[in-house]
Amino acid sequence: MELTFMKFAFFFVIFSAFIIHNVNAKPLHSIKLIKRGSSRNMDSMEYAKYLRDSAMNKYKYSKEVMKKSCSKSSNNNKSSSKSKSNKGNSKVLSKNKQSTIDLKDIQFDDAYFGAITIGNQNFNILMDTGSSDLFVPNTNCTSPACRNHNSFDVKKSKTFKKEGNPWNVTFGTGSASGVTGIDNVKIGAFTAENMIFGLTDNLSDDFINLESDGILGMAFDRLNTLDNQAPTLITTLINQKKINPLFSFHLSRISNFNDQGTLTIGGVDNTKFQGKITFNPVIKTSIVNAIAFWLINVDDASVNKKSLNFKGRNAIIDTGTSTIILPDNDAAKIHSQIPGAVLDTNANMFVIPCNTTSTVAFKFGGVDFNINPKDLLLGPVDGQNCVSAIVPGFNFDGKNLTWLVGVPFLKNVYSVFKVDNPAVGFARNK
Ligand SMILES: *[C@@H]1O[C@H](CO)[C@@H](O)[C@H](O)[C@H]1NC(C)=O
Numbered sequence: 001m002e003l004t005f006m007k008f009a010f011f012f013v014i015f016s017a018f019i020i021h022n023v024n025a026k027p028l029h030s031i032k033l034i035k036r037g038s039s040r041n042m043d044s045m046e047y048a049k050y051l052r053d054s055a056m057n058k059y060k061y062s063k064e065v066m067k068k069s070c071s072k073s074s075n076n077n078k079s080s081s082k083s084k085s086n087k088g089n090s091k092v093l094s095k096n097k098q099s100t101i102d103l104k105d106i107q108f109d110d111a112y113f114g115a116i117t118i119g120n121q122n123f124n125i126l127m128d129t130g131s132s133d134l135f136v137p138n139t140n141c142t143s144p145a146c147r148n149h150n151s152f153d154v155k156k157s158k159t160f161k162k163e164g165n166p167w168n169v170t171f172g173t174g175s176a177s178g179v180t181g182i183d184n185v186k187i188g189a190f191t192a193e194n195m196i197f198g199l200t201d202n203l204s205d206d207f208i209n210l211e212s213d214g215i216l217g218m219a220f221d222r223l224n225t226l227d228n229q230a231p232t233l234i235t236t237l238i239n240q241k242k243i244n245p246l247f248s249f250h251l252s253r254i255s256n257f258n259d260q261g262t263l264t265i266g267g268v269d270n271t272k273f274q275g276k277i278t279f280n281p282v283i284k285t286s287i288v289n290a291i292a293f294w295l296i297n298v299d300d301a302s303v304n305k306k307s308l309n310f311k312g313r314n315a316i317i318d319t320g321t322s323t324i325i326l327p328d329n330d331a332a333k334i335h336s337q338i339p340g341a342v343l344d345t346n347a348n349m350f351v352i353p354c355n356t357t358s359t360v361a362f363k364f365g366g367v368d369f370n371i372n373p374k375d376l377l378l379g380p381v382d383g384q385n386c387v388s389a390i391v392p393g394f395n396f397d398g399k400n401l402t403w404l405v406g407v408p409f410l411k412n413v414y415s416v417f418k419v420d421n422p423a424v425g426f427a428r429n430k
Pocket residue numbers: 071074077078081
């Protein structure tokens with residue numbers, strides 16, 4: 001009984017988010033409001049391809065950003081040249097410098113959003129460790145995707161400062177552009193003062209279906225296109241000595257109704273993991289020989305405890321990517337060990353039995369982290385088979401050695417992102 005109510009309440013929240021937004025916005029007569037989740041059930045293969053295209057575009061764009069801009073990130077250089085002892089937290093973290101906020105799933109665990117305020121105005125923001133820009137719609141933006149979201153009204157903020165530098169980003173299959181502004185940004189208990197953010201004047205239609213108003217990039221400054229590598233929100237909070245230099249995620253499963261996703265800035269949420277956190281030093285991306293992504297070495301992968309002997313692989317850890325995308329051969333090697341897995345050559349996607357009990361594990365820092373077989377299923381293609389969440393087609397580094405590890409893996413671990421002596425830590429979920 002209670003569970004049924006929770007279920008109802010949960011979906012009410014999701015759908016009401018849509019309805020409430022649209023009440024305040026102008027009617028969208030010419031725009032079809034397709035919920036991505038429903039199209040997903042109808043055609044999982046198309047949806048899987050859309051998710052892959054989105055991620056591929058995001059990284060194609062990141063590559064262009066990095067190649068165009070030249071490094072001015074002395075912070076990264078300083079931190080990366082320090083000692084490599086990333087095992088455990090050497091420093092004692094101040095309890096006053098950490099704060100936990102609740103996260104909500106976007107669609108079916110595609111991504112996660114949480115609340116922030118900019119100049120005292122409220123926004124739902126997608127938390128993305130795979131990019132570095134922060135942007136929200138400007139009130140004067142006339143794009144349909146701006147009109148059904150919360151937007152920033154310059155006139156209503158007493159702390160806003162005009163900056164006005166043009167910016168643009170490509171995300172997923174869409175884009176956003178506008179000018180920069182400066183204001184106070186609050187997340188959890190902390191306020192970053194005079195933070196540079198993007199006011200969106202033009203937002204592409206694929207944002208219409210997203211429940212979040214904008215994106216908070218949580219990768220390194222090197223990737224921030226605002227003012228050519230402006231400090232991110234996390235960097236700003238650390239520089240202003242508001243938080244301890246780390247943040248952590250517990251990504252919930254939409255199917256677990258009592259499970260609350262959390263983001264802890266400045267610390268870890270001890271109620272969400274068990275055992276110790278194993279840290280993996282962040283490595284430079286070969287594309288610019290700098291720290292830009294949360295990129296770490298992968299020791300190996302296994303299926304049902306059988307090691308696949310991967311060597312020299314690394315992985316970008318991205319809370320804003322809904323799948324796991326690997327180079328073709330690596331995806332094939334993993335699926336060769338999953339009974340019933342077949343490559344759909346038209347789509348270049350693997351299809352696996354929906355009732356698979358195969359456990360894929362990724363090994364980081366000497367520890368195997370299992371992926372729940374349920375998290376391997378992107379959606380059914382027929383009564384028995386599902387699209388695999390481990391998707392081929394990534395060749396980011398041009399050498400087929402880099403993996404893109406998103407939500408299907410991250411739901412299975414507690415993940416910690418350390419900014420000083422940059423490292424990504426994983427622990428088992430409680
Ligand atoms: C990084 O810092 C070292 C000294 O700490 C310096 O010699 C080197 O030129 C710096 N590299 C970059 C890319 O800034």
